[in-house]
Amino acid sequence: MFVMPVIILLGVFSLIIAGLFAWSVLRRPATGGIAVQEQADRLVEISAAIAEGAMAFLMREYRTMGVFMAAFGLLVGFLVSWISALAFIAGAAISILAGFIGMRIATRGNVRTAAAAQRSVALAFRIAFDSGAVMGFGLVGLAVLGLALMYLLLNLLMPGASPVEVMEALAGFGLGGSSIALFARVGGGIYTKAADVGADLVGKVEENIPEDDPRNPAVIADNVGDNVGDIAGMGADLFGSVAESTCAALVIGAVAFAAEPGALLFPLLISAVGIPVALLATFFARTGSERGIEPALKRTLVVATLVMAVAMGFITLTLLPETFQLGGVDYTSRGVYYAFLSGLISGILIGMLTEYYTSNRYAPVREVARASETGPATNIIYGLSLGYKSTLFPVLFIAATVYIGYSFAGMYGIAIASLGMLGTIAATLTIDGFGPVADNAGGIAEMGGLGPAVRKRTDALDSAGNTTAAIGKGFAIGSAALTGLALFSAFLVASGIKSVDLLLPKVLAFLFVGALLPFLFTAMTMKSVGKAALDMIKEVRRQFATIPGLRETHLLTEQGFALLEKEAGLPKDRVSRLRPLVDKAFPTKEAVLKEMKAHIGTLRAMPADEALQKGIDLGFVAGRPDYRTCVDIATRASLREMILPGAQVILTPILVGYLFGVESLAGLLAGTFTAGVVLAISSANAGGGWDNAKKYIEAGNLGGKGSAVHKAAVVGDTVGDPFKDTSGPSLNILIKLQAIISLVFAPFFTHSLNLLG
C-alpha cells in the first residue's frame, strides 16, 4: 500500500534534485572567469548559435513528431484501444520533455564549462558533471513519475479491469517513449553524422582548415549534432528502455502478483530506488586534477552499482512474497534478486568491455592504428575485425544474464534483469551526459580562441567523456537487448503463447527474416547518412565559393599582420593587440571594422565600404558563414531520411503479426534480437575503435597527424562515424520498438489473418 506513495515521492525528489543541479549550473554567469570582454562576447555568441541551432532542430522535429504521434495514436486507438493511445501520447510527450530539458541544460552548461576551464579543472568538471546530472535525475524522475501517474490514471479509467489489462494499456506509455527514441536516435543520428561528415569532408579535407574552425559553415551544425545525438538520442533511448522494461515487468508480474499491490509495483520501485542511490554516488565525483577526472566518473558508477546491489537485496526480499507462481512454475523472491543482480553486474561489465575495445590505451585499438601503416584497406579490415571480435564477451554476458534471469524467475526474471541493468541509470546518464557537454566546451574554447592551456583542460574533460560515452553505449546496447527480450516475454504473455518452437515451419522461416532486418536497417541508415552528408557538403562548398573572404581570413592573417606593420607602419605591439580578434575567433564584420578603425589611422579616414575591402584584402575581415542554413539542411535531411528506416521498424511487426500471426511474429522478434544485438555491438565498437585509433595517431604515434598513416586512419574514422553514432545506436531502437509494438498490438493480432495457418 505504501509502495506507490514512495515511488511518487522518489520521482518528485528526483525532479527536485535535477532542479538543484540545474540551478548550480545556471547560477554561474555564462562567461564567468573570462576577463577579456571580446572573448566573453564571442563565447556567448557561439554558444547562443549552438543553442539556437539545437532549438531549431528540436522545434522542426517536434512538428514532425506531432504529425507522427497524431497518426500513430489514431492507429493505436482504432486497432488496439483509445486508452492505449492515451498512454502512448503521454509516454511520447514526457520523453520529449525529458529530451528538451537535457538539451537546454547541455547547451547552457557547455559555455559555462569552457569559461570555467579558464579558472580551474575542478570547477569545469563540476559544471559539466552537474549538467549531466540534470539529465540523469530529470529523465529518471520523469520516467518514474510518468509511469506511476499513468498507472493511477489508468486504474481510474478502467474500473473493473484486471491488473494484466491495466498493465497492457500502460505498455502504450513505453511505446510512446520508444517512438520518440526512434526520432531521436535515427533522425538525430543522421543529423549528427551528416553535419560531422559534411563539416570534415569540406573543411578538413578540401579547405584544409582545422576541426571546429569557426569559418566552417557546418561547424555549428556539428556542435548541435553532438547534443542532438549524445544528449537527446541517448536520453530518449534510455528513457525508452526504462519505460519499456518497467512496462514489460509489470505486464508479466501482473499475472503473479494481482493480489499483492506492493509486489505488483516492484518493477517501478527499482528505478525509483536508483534515484537516491545515484545521488549518494554523485558525492564521490570530485576531482581537482586532470588525471582524476576519469576515475571520479567511474567511481560514481561503481559506488552506485554496489549500493544498488545491497539496497535491492533488502527491498526484494522484504517486498516480494518468499515464493510465488508464474506460468505454473514456483519461483522465490531470492531468485528475483539473483535476476536483478545478474543484470546489474553484466551492465557494468559490458560497459567496461566496451571501453576496453574502443580505448586507445589497450591492445585492440592500437592494433587498428598499426594496421593503418599499410594503408586505409588494412585499417578498415582490422577495424571491422575488432568490431566483430568484440561481440564475444558482451554477448556471452547477455546470454548468461538471460539464462540466469530466466531460470531463477522465469520471464519475470528477464524483465527484472533488464531493470537491474538499468538500476544505475540515473548515475549512468549523469556521467554519460557529461561527455557531450565537455566535448562542446572544447569546441567553444577552440572557436572562442581561449588558448592552448584552456583547450588542454577541456581536452582532458573530453577524453574522460569519451570513456563514459563508451561505457554508456555498452549499457544502452545491453539494456536494449534485455529490454527487447523483456518485451518479447511480455508479448508472449499478452498473446497467450506458451511456446516458440523452432520446429514450427513459420517460426523457423521468420527467424531468418528477423535476422536480416538489422542488416537491412543498417544499410538504410548508413546510406541515409551518406545522402544527408551530401546535401551538407554541397551547401558548405556553396558558401565557401560564394561568400567573399570566407576562406581566406585565416590563411592571410599572418600576411595581413606583416602588411600592417609595413604598409600602415603600425608598431609591433599594436599589431599584437589585434591578434585575439582574428586568431581563432570569428567576430562580426562590424566588430572587426570598428576595432580596426580604432587602432589604425589610415583606415579611420576611409569610408566603411572601402575600409572593409581593405580589411578583407589584409585578411582581417571575412564574410560570415551562414550557420543557420547548414543547421536547417541537416535538420530537414535527417527527418526526410529517417522515413524509410522508420517505416521498416513500425510496419514490419504490425504487418507480420496481422498477416502471419503471433507465432511468426515471435520468430521474427527472436531473429532480430540475436542478429541485432551482435551487429549493434560490432558496429558501435568498430566505430569507436577507428575513432580512437585515429586519435592515437594524432597524439603523435606512428607518424602523427598529417602522415600517410594518419590519412589511412581518417578513412576508418569517417566510415566509423555512421557506424557508431547512427546505425549502431539505431539498432537499439529497432530491437526495442519492434518488440513493444508487438506487445501493444497483441490484442489486434487476435484478428490476424494467419496466412500461414
Added chain:
Amino acid sequence: MFVMPVIILLGVFSLIIAGLFAWSVLRRPATGGIAVQEQADRLVEISAAIAEGAMAFLMREYRTMGVFMAAFGLLVGFLVSWISALAFIAGAAISILAGFIGMRIATRGNVRTAAAAQRSVALAFRIAFDSGAVMGFGLVGLAVLGLALMYLLLNLLMPGASPVEVMEALAGFGLGGSSIALFARVGGGIYTKAADVGADLVGKVEENIPEDDPRNPAVIADNVGDNVGDIAGMGADLFGSVAESTCAALVIGAVAFAAEPGALLFPLLISAVGIPVALLATFFARTGSERGIEPALKRTLVVATLVMAVAMGFITLTLLPETFQLGGVDYTSRGVYYAFLSGLISGILIGMLTEYYTSNRYAPVREVARASETGPATNIIYGLSLGYKSTLFPVLFIAATVYIGYSFAGMYGIAIASLGMLGTIAATLTIDGFGPVADNAGGIAEMGGLGPAVRKRTDALDSAGNTTAAIGKGFAIGSAALTGLALFSAFLVASGIKSVDLLLPKVLAFLFVGALLPFLFTAMTMKSVGKAALDMIKEVRRQFATIPGLRETHLLTEQGFALLEKEAGLPKDRVSRLRPLVDKAFPTKEAVLKEMKAHIGTLRAMPADEALQKGIDLGFVAGRPDYRTCVDIATRASLREMILPGAQVILTPILVGYLFGVESLAGLLAGTFTAGVVLAISSANAGGGWDNAKKYIEAGNLGGKGSAVHKAAVVGDTVGDPFKDTSGPSLNILIKLQAIISLVFAPFFTHSLNLLG
C-alpha cells in the same frame, strides 16, 4: 530394388563423362596455335610453374589433412563409433580426390585455353568449359558413387542395424567431406587472398608494375591461389553440401521409409538424376562470339533447371508412396515434390540476385562506383550498405523455401529442398569451374606476352566467368543454409528432440551465443588473411631488394634498345627481333644470353659473365624471381592461420553438446544459421560489389584507371578481397560443419553433463 543399381550406374556414367571431357581438353597440345616457339616455351613454363605451385600447396595441405584426419578420426571412433570413423575417412578421402582432379585439369586447361584464344574464341570457350565440366561431373560422380558404395558397405558391416542407425553412421561420410571443405575454404581462402593482397600491395602499389607481371615474385602464388580458392575451395564446399544434404535426408527419411528401399534411397537418386540432366544441358553451351559466352553459360543452367524440374516430377511421384507418415504427421509425395521445386527455384533465383548485386551492369555496383568520387570512406560505406541490403531477397527466398519444404514434407522437406537446390550441381559446378580456368588463361596470356587481341578474348571469357562465379557463390551460400538446416533437422531426429522451444532458458541463451559465432569466425579469418599477407609482403619486398636486376628489366628495356642501336650499331630490324624475348615475357638468363650472343657481335666475343653483366646493364637480363618461396610462404601461412578458426568450428558444437546438452546445442545451431547466412551473403556481395565497382572505373568510367576515384575504389576492392574469398565462403563451412558435427556426435551427447539442467 532397382534404385541402387541405377544410382551406381549413373555415378559411374558421371565419371566416364568427366573422363571424356578431360580427354577432350588434354588431347590438344598445351600450346596448340602458338607459332612462335619462344612464346610456346614461355607458356609451358608459366603454366608448369602454376601447376607445380598448386601441387606443392596440395601436397603440403594433404600432409596436414592426414594428421587432422587421423586425430579427428580417432576422436569420432572413441566418442561415437569406429564405423562412423570409417565413413568419415572415406568421405574425406573422396573429397580430396575430387579436389585433386579439379585442380589437375584446371592447371592444364588454363594454358590450353590461353593458347586456343590465339585461334578463336569458340575454341577457347570450349576448352575452358570442358575443364569445368571435368570438375562438375567428376565431383558429383564421386559423391554419388562414394555415398552409394559406403551405404552398401555399412549395411554389410552393421548386420541387423535399423536403417536409421545405418544412415547415422553414413553421416560420417558427410563429416569427412565437410572437414576437407574446412581446409579448402578456410585454408584455401587465406592462401588465395594472402597471395593476391601480397602481390598487389608490393607489385601494383610499391613497385608500380602491372597485374600479372612476371617479375612479381608472388604472381605464380596469386594464380595458384585462384585455383586453390575457386576450384578446390568451391568444389570441396559443394561436395560437402551434396554429401551432407543427402546424409541428412537419408537419416530423416529412414524413419518414414524403413520398409521401402526405393523411397529410402530417393535422396541419393536426386543427385544421380542431375548427372544426365547436366550432360543434356552442356549441349546448349556453344558460342562463336565473345558476346555469346555469358548467355551460353547461363543457358546451360536454365536448361538444367527446367529439365530437372520435369524429370524429378515423374520420379518423385512414381518412386515415393502417395502418402507417408513422419513424426506422426501425414505427408504426400506431391508435397515432397513441392519441397524439391522450392529449393530448385530459389537456388537459381538466389544465383541471379547475387549477380544483380555484384555486376557492374546494374545500379547497386554503379552506386558504389559513384560513391568513390568522394573518397575511400564513402566507397566503403556504400559497399557495406550494398552487402547488407543485398541480403533481403536471398534470405526471404531461403525463408520461403524453408517454410514450403517444412510445411509440405516436414523436416524431410527441408532436406529435400536442399537437395533440390543442389539438383543442378553438376551444371553449376561446370560453369563455375569455367571461371578460374578463364581467369588463369588471362594471366598466362599476359605473362606469356600473347598480345592485346588474345588478351581481349581471354578478358571476355574471364568476365563471363566472373558472372558464373557470382551465381556459384549464391548457390553455395544458399545451399549451405539449407544443408545446415537439413543437418539440424537430422540432428534433432537423431537426438530425439521433439521441440526447440525458445522459452527454454538455455535455448534462448544459446541462440545469442550461436549468433555471435559467425562474427567471431569472420574476425578471425579476416585477420588471418592480414597476417598471411604480411608474410607475403615481406618476402616480395625482400626479393625486389636482393635479386639484382629484378625490378629494372622492364623499366630499362626501351633504354636498352636505344643503346643497342647506338652502341652496338645494330640495325633497327634486328633489334626488333629481340623484342618478343624481353617484352612482357620473362625468359631464363641463359636463353636471353644465347639469343643475344647469336644476334650481337660485340657480345659474342665476351666471356659469359661479362656478357651477362652487359645484358643486365642494358636491361635485357634480370634476376629471376623466386616464385617457389612465395608459394611456400602462402602455403605455410594459410595452414598456420586456419588453426584458430578451424578449432572454433570443430570444438564449439562438441563442447556445447557435451557440457550443456542437445537443446542448448540446437539453440546454438539456430543462432549460427540465421546470423551466419545473412553475414555470409552480405560479405560475399559487398566484396563482389567493390571488386566490380573498381572494374567499372577501370573500364574508363568516372575518371578511369589511375584517377583519385580509382584509388578510392581500390581500397574497397582490397577490403572486399578477404570478405568475398575468405570470410564469406568460410561461413558456409561454419554453418554446415557445426551442424554435421552435431549430427555425428549426437550419440555421444547422450553422455552430456547437461550443466544447465
